[in-house]
Amino acid sequence: MGRRRFPAPGLARYVHAQDRTCRFPGCRKPARFCDLDHVRPYAEGGETVEGNLIAACRRHHRAKHEGGWTVTRAADGVVTWTGPTGRAYRTVPEPWEDLDRPPPATASTPPANHIHRDRNHSTGLHMVRSATRPASAKLSILRLSSC
Structure with missing residues (x-):
């Protein structure tokens, strides 16, 4: 060979x-x-x-x-x-996490069904990111709001 x-x-x-x-x-x-x-x-x-x-x-x-x-x-x-x-x-090569163990739970870890909301106050644009969205959901959901 x-x-x-x-x-x-x-x-x-x-x-x-x-x-x-x-x-x-x-x-x-x-x-x-x-x-x-x-x-x-x-x-x-x-x-x-x-x-x-x-x-x-x-x-x-x-x-x-x-x-x-x-x-x-x-x-x-x-x-x-x-x-x-x-x-x-x-x-130095970047370390890999041990994928066989779940990450340790901390006080700052949101519950599994928690929804993150970010708001850009200047445009009224809200971004909603669900921590439990299905694997088929690839993009964050955007919506306009007047509040």
Whole structure:
């Protein structure tokens, strides 16, 4: 089996889910809109595997290849970007919540059937967001009111 330059769809989804955003420090571009970049370049023998891929938006992908930035990735997922001046910037992967446990109840947690009401007083626009709306409801309900 030969080497593969582009990740298989499952690996691409995994890296996008793992990184969530571009891994450049401070960039918040969602990973699903980013390129998958080899930390060790493919042309230099870098493998197309989870430990050698990061999500990088097009701007920061180009900065790495054309702007003098270098990238390293530790086994724990910490990525270090080193700029042309030699200064290093670390990014730590965002933590995932344990989806098997419900979030802890706090005094500020509204009851399940609570309805949130936001009002823009200058326009009289009310936004109603039900905490228990059905999964088929994709948008918040807007209504105009004179009160």
